[in-house]
Structure formats: structure tokens, C-alpha cells
Amino acid sequence: MNGYLRVxxxxxxxxxxxxxxxxxxxxxxxxxxxxxxxxVACFPELCLTAYTCQDLFAHELLIxxxxxxxxRVMEFSRSLPRLITIVGLPITYGxxxxxxxxxxxxxxxxxxxxxxxLPNYKEFYEQRWFASADTLPADAEVLVCGQSVALSxxxxxxxxxxxxxxxxxxxxxxxxxxxxYHTLAGAEVVFNLSASNDLIGKTHYLHSxxxxxxxxxLCAYVYSSCGYGESTQDLIFDGHALVAENGxxxxxxxxxxxxxxxxxxxxxxxxxxxxRRVNTTYAHSSAHNHAADHYRTIEIDxxxxxxxxxxxxxDPLPFVPxxxxxxxxxxxxxxxxxxxxxxxxxxxxxxxxxLGISGGLDxxxxxxxxxxxxDRLGKDRRGIIGITMPGFGTTDRTYTNALDLMKSxxxxxxxxxxxxxxxxxxxxxxxxGKTHDVTYENVQARERTQILMDAxxxxxxFVVGTGDxxxxxxxxxxxxxxxxxxxxxxxxxxxxxxxxLVRWMARTIADEYSAKTLLDxxxxxxxxxxxxxxxxxxxxxxxEDLVGPYELHDFFLYHTLRxxxxxxxxxxxxxLAFDGHDxxxxxxxxxxxxxxxxVFFRRFFAQQFKxxxxxxxxxxxxxxxxxxxDWRMPSDxxxxxxxxxxxxx
Numbered sequence: 001m002n003g004y005l006r007v008x009x010x011x012x013x014x015x016x017x018x019x020x021x022x023x024x025x026x027x028x029x030x031x032x033x034x035x036x037x038x039x040v041a042c043f044p045e046l047c048l049t050a051y052t053c054q055d056l057f058a059h060e061l062l063i064x065x066x067x068x069x070x071x072r073v074m075e076f077s078r079s080l081p082r083l084i085t086i087v088g089l090p091i092t093y094g095x096x097x098x099x100x101x102x103x104x105x106x107x108x109x110x111x112x113x114x115x116x117x118l119p120n121y122k123e124f125y126e127q128r129w130f131a132s133a134d135t136l137p138a139d140a141e142v143l144v145c146g147q148s149v150a151l152s153x154x155x156x157x158x159x160x161x162x163x164x165x166x167x168x169x170x171x172x173x174x175x176x177x178x179x180x181y182h183t184l185a186g187a188e189v190v191f192n193l194s195a196s197n198d199l200i201g202k203t204h205y206l207h208s209x210x211x212x213x214x215x216x217x218l219c220a221y222v223y224s225s226c227g228y229g230e231s232t233q234d235l236i237f238d239g240h241a242l243v244a245e246n247g248x249x250x251x252x253x254x255x256x257x258x259x260x261x262x263x264x265x266x267x268x269x270x271x272x273x274x275x276r277r278v279n280t281t282y283a284h285s286s287a288h289n290h291a292a293d294h295y296r297t298i299e300i301d302x303x304x305x306x307x308x309x310x311x312x313x314x315d316p317l318p319f320v321p322x323x324x325x326x327x328x329x330x331x332x333x334x335x336x337x338x339x340x341x342x343x344x345x346x347x348x349x350x351x352x353x354x355l356g357i358s359g360g361l362d363x364x365x366x367x368x369x370x371x372x373x374x375d376r377l378g379k380d381r382r383g384i385i386g387i388t389m390p391g392f393g394t395t396d397r398t399y400t401n402a403l404d405l406m407k408s409x410x411x412x413x414x415x416x417x418x419x420x421x422x423x424x425x426x427x428x429x430x431x432x433g434k435t436h437d438v439t440y441e442n443v444q445a446r447e448r449t450q451i452l453m454d455a456x457x458x459x460x461x462f463v464v465g466t467g468d469x470x471x472x473x474x475x476x477x478x479x480x481x482x483x484x485x486x487x488x489x490x491x492x493x494x495x496x497x498x499x500x501l502v503r504w505m506a507r508t509i510a511d512e513y514s515a516k517t518l519l520d521x522x523x524x525x526x527x528x529x530x531x532x533x534x535x536x537x538x539x540x541x542x543x544e545d546l547v548g549p550y551e552l553h554d555f556f557l558y559h560t561l562r563x564x565x566x567x568x569x570x571x572x573x574x575x576l577a578f579d580g581h582d583x584x585x586x587x588x589x590x591x592x593x594x595x596x597x598x599v600f601f602r603r604f605f606a607q608q609f610k611x612x613x614x615x616x617x618x619x620x621x622x623x624x625x626x627x628x629x630d631w632r633m634p635s636d637x638x639x640x641x642x643x644x645x646x647x648x649x
Contacts, residue, residue: 003270003569004310005162007189007222008033008041009241011253011261014229016050017062023048023069026087027076029260034080037308038264039161041085042191044226045115045169046099048073048089051195052231057090057097057129066090070102070109071145078107081303084159086166088193093142093151096131101166101193102144103157103298109147111155111298115168116178126170138294153178154185154295159302162188162269169194169225172209183217184282184289188272190217194225197235203255206240215247218275218282220267228258243267246275250312266312274564316551316577316585318558319494319621330504333497333620337489338372340618341464344487345373352461356452356482357386357406359398361498362466364405364521366489368505370464371409384411385459389448391418393541395533401521408514414455418447436531445481452485462486465615470495472614472625473557474547474600475607483610488617492624494557495526495550526550547603548596551585552578556600561623561631567645571597598646605639 010033012025026043033041045051048069049062056062066089077085084105091100091112098114114133118126133153142151157164165182172179172192179190190213196206214221220243227239241253243265250265276282315322321329345353353370357363370384386406390399406413422443426433431440452463465485467477469492477483490498499522506518531541544550555574559565565573571593578588611625612635624630 003268004266005040005189005220005269006036006038006264006266006308006311007191007220007243008036008038008262008264009222009224009243009251009253010041010043010263011224011227011239011241012043012047013258013260014047014050014226016229016231017053017056018050019048019062019065019069022050023072025260026073026085029262030073030076030080030083030085032262033264034083036262036264038083039302040164040189040191040222041083042193042222042224043085043087044224045101045193045195046088046090047193047226048087050230051226051237052233052235054125055129063090063092063097067145070104074104074107074109074145077104081106084110084157084300084302086191086193088168090130091142091144091151093136093140096135097129098133098136098151099126099130099168100151101168101191103166103300105300105302109145109149110157110300112142112144112149112151113155113166113168114151114153115171116153117170117174119170124170150296150298152296154181156182156185156187156295156297157300158297159300161302162267163297164189164191166191166193168192169196172213172223177213179213179219179221180217181289183219184286185295187219188269189220189222189267190214192221192223194223194240195230195237196225196240198238198255203238203240207242207249210242210244211247211249214244218246218272218279220245220250220272224261227256227261246272264311266310268312268563270565270569271563278564310576313581314573314577316555316582317496318562319497319554319623320500320584322584326500327504327508330501331508333493333501334369334372334505336620337369337493337618338376341369341373341487341489342377344462344616345377345379348462350461352383352385352412352456352459353464354385354387354452354456354459354461355464355466356448357388357402358394359388359400359402359405359521360524361495361502361521361526362468362471362490363402364502364518365493365498365505366464366466367405367409367411368502368509369489371411381410382412383461384409385414385455385461386411387414387416387452387455389416389418389451391422391444391448393444393527393531393533396537397520397524401517401524404517405514405521408511408517416451416455418444418451421447441531442478442481445478449478449481449484456486464489465617466490468493468495468498469623469625470550470554470557472611474553474603475610476543476547476603477610479610484613485615488615491614491617491626492619492621494554494623496554548599549586549588552588552593552596553600556597557604558623560604561625567597567601567642568649571646571649594646594649597649598643601639601642601646605637605642608633608637609635 103110116133120127140151165187223242225240238255241261241263253261253263465488506515
């Protein structure tokens with residue numbers, strides 16, 4: 001799939017100093033990797049000899065046999081035109097022995113990378129046998145398997161698909177790992193051939209190192225460490241096989257297994273490149289990386305990528321974490337929102353906060369945040385003024401829920417009907433008041449906002465806005481109506497997350513009476529209630545019937561804002577995300593996805609003018625549409641190219 005690179009961390013069974021056996025095990029995994037569509041495969045440190053050979057590394061026979069084993073790997077690679085293989089072995093140069101990684105492709109030895117940092121403490125004595133890469137001349141070349149090849153720790157391997165680099169085991173544990181320089185020089189993926197023994201508690205630290213390095217360097221990190229078959233004379237090797245991308249693990253193998261490890265993952269190169277383009281700290285560091293001038297780039301001609309189904313699971317709800325993480329996320333968000341609101345209340349010396357309570361999700365979340373902020377400040381909840389403003393489309397269900405919730409939370413309740421004021425305005429405009437057009441709807445929204453702002457003036461407070469991130473993306477708000485406030489508390493919360501936040505509050509914080517009301521609000525269809533209800537009093541104007549399912553739009557929004565993906569890429573990911581693998585969301589077919597993707601981009605471009613003048617509001621997640629920070633877009637930008645790509649899907 002375009003934009004993704006399939007990699008593998010492979011851990012073969014080995015026998016110490018059994019070169020033929022080790023080569024056979026590696027070749028077997030190479031064949032398996034090629035069959036799985038892997039493009040770059042990484043084996044452990046010194047895998048052709050085994051890591052624990054100790055003083056046998058000084059023997060000429062071992063060195064010669066390691067080269068012979070490498071030749072077997074190279075010969076086999078001729079039959080695997082798509083696969084790049086990285087294996088470990090000792091290499092001699094200038095009378096010294098180096099612990100190296102060899103890069104093999106189609107029978108060619110592309111380059112050899114020696115280890116820089118050699119441990120010589122506690123149980124490790126590598127300096128007894130090996131020299132550091134720092135002892136090599138910058139232009140070193142070595143004759144191996146009949147091929148003259150670059151021997152350097154500063155090699156970049158470049159293909160049409162990606163640029164990668166290599167470091168070996170202890171290199172990662174250095175204060176400034178070589179991979180820091182590799183990535184600043186242009187490497188998007190780092191492969192680590194390792195032989196890290198296991199100790200109690202060490203695994204957690206290793207994981208933090210890999211996650212931190214991949215996040216700090218904005219790269220993917222593939223780690224393969226030796227396992228079963230190494231000598232257990234003093235050490236245990238558990239066979240770590242890990243793939244991380246920008247701080248999170250995509251795949252992990254099983255420790256302490258006697259079977260070979262075969263761990264693959266699809267790396268999102270597009271995401272890595274986007275993060276590097278927009279991260280000015282990374283760009284600044286890269287510009288000042290003088291070591292980049294000393295790198296040599298090795299070109300590798302790869303066969304065109306075969307078609308494959310993406311292995312990694314695409315989350316249909318990227319704003320909503322699964323499992324226990326969701327509870328932690330909800331608690332964190334509520335605290336962030338309430339703290340921001342508390343600061344604004346203190347700074348403005350507001351006596352009250354005023355908000356419209358409709359009985360819908362957004363106003364409910366805003367009210368809960370206000371209550372949380374007042375409680376943290378030690379203020380009387382009666383300073384929260386909840387105003388319900390029934391109009392032509394208000395249903396008994398939402399009206400009752402609004403009143404019940406306000407009563408149970410102990411805030412001040414005001415009810416101001418908008419019917420008479422809107423009817424007068426219709427007459428002033430010459431509108432019949434019966435035609436349910438955009439004027440009919442917007443008159444109501446703006447009347448409500450006028451009431452809220454004037455009531456805030458009257459009561460010494462400010463208006464807390466209720467609109468969420470999804471509505472801002474689609475422009476689903478009346479300009480100068482529900483689009484504005486004095487403080488937009490929900491402005492960076494997407495609709496899919498709002499529902500979970502309210503449900504979490506019902507389950508963990510609210511009393512039994514409030515919880516019942518909150519859960520009914522969660523189950524109520526999303527609607528602005530600007531069109532009259534049907535004869536049975538049910539909501540007729542359902543937002544998702546008009547603008548589309550919010551789980552789709554939030555998915556589109558996330559990949560547009562977070563990764564700047566083009567419509568065709570979002571479409572392909574959405575097909576995988578909504579294919580039925582996740583029971584939290586419905587299945588959507590290709591035509592439905594395509595239709596709403598077009599709607600999303602049409603509305604996203606056309607409605608930017610509303611986002612250009614948003615009120616203040618706290619940013620709580622990685623995506624925001626604030627014109628003062630995260631999203632700066634001209635209101636008259638053309639959507640033609642995006643819509644044409646949607647049409648051609």
C-alpha cells in the first residue's frame with residue numbers, strides 16, 4: 001500500500017559457532033519474509049556466528065566461516081528481488097576486528113555498518129575482541145565476499161521507498177545514540193541488530209529507550225535481539241523483536257520462546273515525513289547537524305512494491321482510545337477543560353458563567369465542565385446559569401433532560417422561550433415563518449446567542465460556548481450564532497469523544513439521578529432541533545442524516561489535520577477501518593465512504609471563514625482548528641483538487 005513500508009524483526013535459532021546451521025536458519029526466515037511481502041528484514045547482532053562466541057572471535061577460522069555463511073545468504077538473496085536483508089557478523093579491517101551489520105540485496109553487499117559503542121562492564125567484554133567504528137577512516141572500504149564495500153557507521157541506505165540506517169545494540173544505550181545523527185541526516189527507519197541479555201526489570205527500560213528514541217527522532221525503529229540457542233553460560237537472551245513508530249509500538253514478539261521470532265509491521269512513512277516537515281524543532285536540529293556532511297548514501301534499486309493488504313489495524317475512532325486508556329483519557333480531558341475554565345473565571349473576575357442547555361451532548365459536556373471548575377474553585381454552583389430556550393423544534397425528551405440535569409446538579413435555571421422573539425423577527429424580515437429554510441433555522445440560533453450574551457451582561461458573567469471540534473470542521477454552526485461565545489470550552493473535542501466523555505461522567509462522577517439523565521442524553525439522536533418535531537413529538541432533524549456519520553467525519557478530520565493525508569489515502573484507510581473488525585462502529589461500504597468524504601472536504605473548505613474568528617478555548621488533543629495556533633488556512637482556498645481526487649476514487 002502506498003506510503004507504507006513492510007519491515008520485519010527476525011530472531012532465528014542459533015548454535016554457537018555453527019555457521020552452516022545459522023545461515024540455514026537465516027535463509028529460512030528470509031524466504032518466509034519474502035513470502036509475507038517484507039521489504040527490509042533485520043536479524044540480530046552477530047547472528048551468523050552467534051553473539052556468545054567470546055574468545056573464539058579471535059580465531060581466523062571463525063572469521064572465515066562467518067564470511068562463507070554471509071556468502072550463502074547473499075547467494076540466496078538473488079532469488080528474493082524485493083527483500084533487503086540485514087545480518088550481523090565480525091569483519092576484519094586494518095588489523096582490527098569489528099562487530100558489523102551487513103546489508104544484502106539481490107546478491108549484492110550494499111554496505112557494512114560497524115558498532116560504535118562497545119560495552120566493557122559487568123558481564124560484557126566486547127572491547128576484548130572488537131574495535132569501535134570510531135577507529136575507522138571516514139572513507140574506509142573493505143573486501144568481503146569478493147566485493148569492495150563501504151565500511152562505516154555513517155551510511156544511509158536509500159531506496160525509492162525509504163531511507164534507512166543502522167546501529168547496533170549498545171549504540172542505543174549511549175547518551176547520544178548514533179541513530180540521533182542518522183535520523184537528522186535523513187534516515188526514516190533505524191534498524192538495530194542487538195544481543196541484549198535479559199535481567200529482571202530490564203525489559204521495561206529497553207522499551208522506554210526504543211519508544212523514546214523513535215519519538216524524539218520522529219522515525220520508525222526496528223529492533224531484533226538474539227534469543228534461543230545462545231550460550232547460557234552466564235547470560236540469558238530472551239529474543240526481543242520490536243517495531244516502534246514515533247513513540248508507540250506497532251508489533252512485538254514473544255520473549256523466551258524456543259521458536260524463531262517472526263515479527264512484521266507496516267511503517268507509515270507518510271506520517272513520519274509529515275511530522276518532520278511541520279516540526280520546526282526537528283528541522284532546526286537537522287539544519288545544525290554538521291555530522292550529516294560526513295554521511296555516505298548507498299543507493300539500492302528495489303523491485304516495485306507488491307500489492308499487499310495493510311497489516312496494521314486502522315483505528316476507526318482515532319480520537320477515542322480503547323480499553324482502560326479511555327477512562328484515563330476522559331479524566332485527563334475533564335481536568336484540562338475545567339482548569340482552563342477556572343483560570344478564565346479567575347482572570348475575568350466573573351461572578352457567573354452562562355450557557356445554553358439544550359439537552360444535547362455538547363451543552364451537557366460544557367455544563368459538566370463548568371460544575372467541575374466551580375467545585376475546584378470552591379464556588380457555589382448557583383453561579384452557573386443554565387438557560388433553556390425552547391423553540392419550534394424542541395422536543396419533550398430534550399427539554400425534560402435539560403431541566404432534570406440542571407436540577408440534579410444544583411445550578412441556577414432560567415427558561416426563556418425564543419418563539420415570540422423569532423416570530424417578530426420573521427415578520428420584520430417578511431418571512432412567513434412556515435418555510436423551513438436556512439433563514440428559519442438561523443434566526444433561532446442567533447436569537448439564542450443574543451439571549452445568552454445579554455444574560456451574561458446582566459448577571460456579571462460570560463458565555464461558555466458548547467460547540468465541538470467536529471462541528472467546527474464541518475461548519476455545522478450558525479455564523480454569529482452558536483458559532484461564537486466568550487470561551488469555547490469544547491472547541492478541541494470531537495463529537496465521537498464528547499459522547500464517551502459524557503458517558504464516563506455518568507458512570508464515574510455523577511449521582512444516580514444525574515447518571516440516568518446523562519445516559520439518556522447519550523442515547524438521544526444528535527440534532528440542532530430547529531425544525532418542528534413530528535406528530536409523535538420525535539426529533540425530525542437528525543444531524544447525521546444531513547452531514548453524515550460523525551465517526552466517519554472524525555476519521556477524515558483526524559487524518560487531514562494530524563497527517564495531511566490526501567483524499568485517496570484517507571479513503572483507503574477508511575475502507576480498512578470500517579470493514580467490521582471493530583464492533584464500536586458500523587460497517588460502511590465504499591460508496592458511503594466516498595460520498596461522505598466528498599461532503600467532508602466540500603464543507604471543510606467552504607466553512608473556513610467560521611473558524612477564522614473562533615473564540616478562545618483550550619486545546620486538549622493533538623488536533624485543533626484554532627486560527628491562533630494549529631490551523632491557519634485562508635477562507636478562500638480552493639477545494640477543487642481535493643474534490644476531484646474524491647470524484648476519481
